[in-house]
Amino acid sequence: MPAMRVRQAIATAIADEMRTDPTVIVFGEDIAAAEGPFKTTEGLLEEFGPVRVRDTPISEMAFTGAAVGAATMGMKPVIEIMFIEFLGVALDQLVTEGAKMRYLSNGQLSVPMVVRASVGGGLGFGGQHSQTLENWVAATPGLKVLAPSDAQSAYSLLRAAIQDPDPVMFLESRVTYAERGEVDTNLKMEIGKARVVKPGKDLTIVALGQMTNVARQAAATSGIDIEIIDLCTIVPWDKKTVLESVKKTGRLVVVEEQPESGGWGSEVVAAVVAELFADLKTVPIRITCPNVPVPYNGGLEARFLPNPVEVNYQIDQLMATGKAPQPWWTREGF
Amino acid sequence: MPAMRVRQAIATAIADEMRTDPTVIVFGEDIAAAEGPFKTTEGLLEEFGPVRVRDTPISEMAFTGAAVGAATMGMKPVIEIMFIEFLGVALDQLVTEGAKMRYLSNGQLSVPMVVRASVGGGLGFGGQHSQTLENWVAATPGLKVLAPSDAQSAYSLLRAAIQDPDPVMFLESRVTYAERGEVDTNLKMEIGKARVVKPGKDLTIVALGQMTNVARQAAATSGIDIEIIDLCTIVPWDKKTVLESVKKTGRLVVVEEQPESGGWGSEVVAAVVAELFADLKTVPIRITCPNVPVPYNGGLEARFLPNPVEVNYQIDQLMATGKAPQPWWTREGF
């Protein structure tokens, strides 16, 4: 099994799909000749040529909509929104047009397209280039939302996304692009299925994207036997796997790279509570970012993001007191 | 106390603020001469003239951003996004620029502006004109999100929103525009404070917008003594009032006009569980719309929306079994 960086796993997944399926096309800003600012489309122009691999003008609305249109006419566009924030100028085409097109055509049309976007903090890109913003695309029936956490899931989920007959939003943790991991190119991952990345019996952590690594690091030094679920798909998320795990462990901790307000983890908590109210040994909790924009300063950005130390603190407190601990910013009086 | 329609309460609130504060200006599509498609700006052009009350081109991005810019230079713009869906072409200016401007100016600038938008289903406007979409603006530190449910709250909250020194998103349930209610123009309502619109001791319903009415109707025919909290502010929501109520009743039901996936109510459930895990008598549940676009057909749209019959069914089941009932679409096998 080759080890590759996440960014290479992404480029490889696209290339493998392009080789198998001539309808797959790729476009976005500076993704062709320049191979993307994060090199996630390396080699594609060279192998597949300028008809299938195209640079666009800075026109997210137009090219996201162009993907919708091309998808209805038999192509499978894989487009890149360089930073998820740029979807703020193009949301309409993905959410109000693309995702509803099957419904509003009474099933006459499918819209097989993938919108890739880099997300997340940790690299010092500041308040307008560091968010995850899953909330923008949540509550969009018709749209699937995926988030890989390592090279293997980037590869396998992206192939699944491209093969999917419907629009998929694919959120890539920018911090992970440079991380290496082994990739089995024959391993299939299914949309809507979470991965248990570490088994454990005392407590379940649900995470995704770069928070999966944070959870791993926390678990590695924890005294508790933690099971980690990498959610992989945010919509529709894998209730079954999560419920089975929490049924076993009796404890749930969600680790989210989102402000406390508006984060996806609330839904996991609410659904788990609805099903397993009587089985829970301790109160399910969320570990999130505070309700502030992402700060630029390195030290502050590191504090802003959930990290292994805080995760372990929260878990230890939870185990010790049985109560939901305060987040660090409340403890410290901010 | 005069009785007025919600749409009149809105126009009156704006007019009252314009009279007191010469920096308040109003713009949007067809809101001046035509007084808005829902007549929510009736009389404003006549009284305040075309400098302060303006029609815009169909350019939501430009005029939302113009509100941000004018707000930084001493004005208080109140703008209208006719249907919340149109924010999909302008989200950037509200969420990525306006809401972060105070932070990214290190406190040198404030952005006192109000973005009004009509929301919700029930009038047969179809899949692209019937959603509530609070999720688009959730997870936006710096932005307050309000949702009145009747004439009084429309009036008082809108005045509070206009007086607020920061950007406020103001979500108006379209269905309520024509509803009448008494309005005490001296009654102040505070941003971030919920209203207990009906006291009760056995179960707490948290709702907002037109769902507050649904909750009232349900409570009126229920055998259970229900307390209804009209949340009024979605961000930052009034945890204190909700917790006090649930502490008393021991039971929480959230009624949301949102798809199950991505709705704001999960956060209320998660937060209540975190604080009151030990005090809950039954599992907290959510009553939502199914994960489908809003259907046009009148019968289907009525089923799509949470309604008093379903609310009472869910509550009765909850009381009888102590378990979270299935939503109707699961019960009926869809």
Next chain:
Amino acid sequence: MSKGLERRKAILSDPVAQFERAVEIREFENQINALFASGTIRGTTHLCLGQEALVIGMASVLRTDDPVSATYRSHGIALALGITPESAMGEIMGKAIGCCGGLGGSMHLCDIELGLLPTSAIIGGGMPIAAGAALAFQIQGNDRVAVALFGDGATNIGAFHETLNLAAIWKLPVVFICDNNVYAEYSRINLTTPIEDLHIRAESYAMPHFALDGMDIDAVREGVQSAVDRARSGGGPTLIEAKTYRFAGHSRADQALYRPEGELDSWKSRDPLLLLEERVKKSGKMTESEIAEMKVRIAKEIEATVALCQAAPEPTTKTMFENIWSRKVSQ
């Protein structure tokens, strides 16, 4: 051949059929107007009265595999492309026989066999989609052409600008048709943009452009044909501005009291129905009495359509859970 395809074929070159279709659209819209006014239909509606020549002219020079993205002002273009009155009216009434199964409504008509993409209720929403369809054809190497039909007001929204630039730099086989009916909702175009001839905006993208008389079907056919020919032969996109006029208000509730005096009358003197009628009369293809009979026949047909649609069944609850995704994913 389906009924829709037959209907489409009928108007390709026959002036009588074109006139008939215009009468049908007029009658259809008047009935819809009455049904909304009486509260029989809920929601909102946007009529195409006065713009029949444009939609029929367009439809008569397009192939059925040339997809059209249009707007909430959808009835006229749908009927022109061949959708049957039952299919359109059924949809507007929210019935299962409607082209969108009753889930879409007046603003969301669709018939892929006839080239009608789901109409969008978002201003500018359909434009990038047409460009994307054209991109598909370019890559597939076929000679299909995509068309975007949108209003004058839509030329002020960002999607217009971005799409024209994208189509121009990629030389996409797409035709942009701006239906300049003078008003966007209750605003006359001069109140929202300082230029009069909207088609000159194509200069910003080095794109060919021209205006045409949208009341005159022959002008429409000639103009659209030339742009379609250019697109089909690899010459790239064109922006066409069709000068038309909206005879009715913007939507259901609108009385259009904001019009300058005389404006409506002056445009009505060039009512496309009058011009189409003259055209068939002049060419000797129909006599006065044939015309009168035809009008009565069509009025009856549309009345029958109303009855048929009113009696038609509502969609089942199940349908609202279909067509979210192509395959059901357990949630």
Next chain:
Amino acid sequence: MSKGLERRKAILSDPVAQFERAVEIREFENQINALFASGTIRGTTHLCLGQEALVIGMASVLRTDDPVSATYRSHGIALALGITPESAMGEIMGKAIGCCGGLGGSMHLCDIELGLLPTSAIIGGGMPIAAGAALAFQIQGNDRVAVALFGDGATNIGAFHETLNLAAIWKLPVVFICDNNVYAEYSRINLTTPIEDLHIRAESYAMPHFALDGMDIDAVREGVQSAVDRARSGGGPTLIEAKTYRFAGHSRADQALYRPEGELDSWKSRDPLLLLEERVKKSGKMTESEIAEMKVRIAKEIEATVALCQAAPEPTTKTMFENIWSRKVSQ
């Protein structure tokens, strides 16, 4: 008077001070480049090398109460407007002394006293905001003018189109300055739009427009002054296209290998620093040796700024919870 205001005043009419400021910007950017290259500063950065004449020329004809909305390519415009090197570099290093308290970073500089609105990292993001500022001035009835500075690539985004139309129809006192530095990231402008002279896009809004030589400070001053005068006197907006060139890569990592051979050299022969130096020499205001001394002095000052900023304290954790809202709301 604050240091920033003094610095601003200095460049208003004095060619020596203008030249000095250009040298300062050049030196500043080179140091920043080195600090990023060595990993001393994290995140990303966008340098203004080669575009000094444009930003200084602009700043020298604006009033401090004329707000400017600019982009992530922010250092040059910030220094030109008068921000001190410590304030800008401190911010870029994320230090508490930075103009945004270390919370913004290289892409988010701001100093309201000097008229610098928070720079936006979203393409086109600052344009509607400038129009809105101008709207405020129009309503307030004062004679302030707002300015939007943006790149060539930004002329392809929807916000550009919508904002120019809105400014035109409302006749807002705003000046749009497109810094056409030939590239948007790694794409030469001809690859993303079919026109060469971007300023002609103003025709779509009946807005006055022209191009100017952005390497020549006098051309910049004259052009911007004329547009500002028009705006200040109620004549409405103008679109200016300044022809410049980006001497460095797009951002930190970019080696700019995509440039056609000779292009950089040919533009460098008109390096604004050379032109500014010639200007002061020709006018007899500075001798060769004075110039050499000045360069050494500024280099030392910027070195000292680096040291000062490196030694400066980090922001406290508390600061990241301030300035979310004007008043704290309990959550």
